[in-house]
Amino acid sequence: MMLAGSSLLLPVAIMVCSELLASSSQILLKKSAGITYENPIREYLNRYVLFGYGMLFLSMVLTILAYRTTDIYMIVPVLETMGYIFVLFFGRIFFAEPITRNKMLGILLILAGIVVFNL
16 A cells, blocks of 8 residues: 555654664663573573563564555665664663764764665
8 A cells, every 4th residue: 555745654653663662672682681690591581582572573563564554665774774873872871882983973874875775
């Protein structure tokens, strides 16, 4: 089903939610990786990992829904790059990771790629 320009709001909102979920799940998985567990099974079966993978699954379902909602095959790849930006800022907020010059250069390259992609 193809929707008009103003009707792109729903699939774009779905994709933004999907990317926020995927980025948040990566933060949970990183948090789990920094914890020492008493046995190897707990490394893979703990609340952070299970919830993180659950969020990734939900993100995948939302992405599929966005693809099925409209013919935005050109917009979705651009929206998926937002995940890199979200993870950069989530890392800063939750792990006090520095936002270095190289990271900012990477974000600028991503944004430049989006511009080139849309030409």
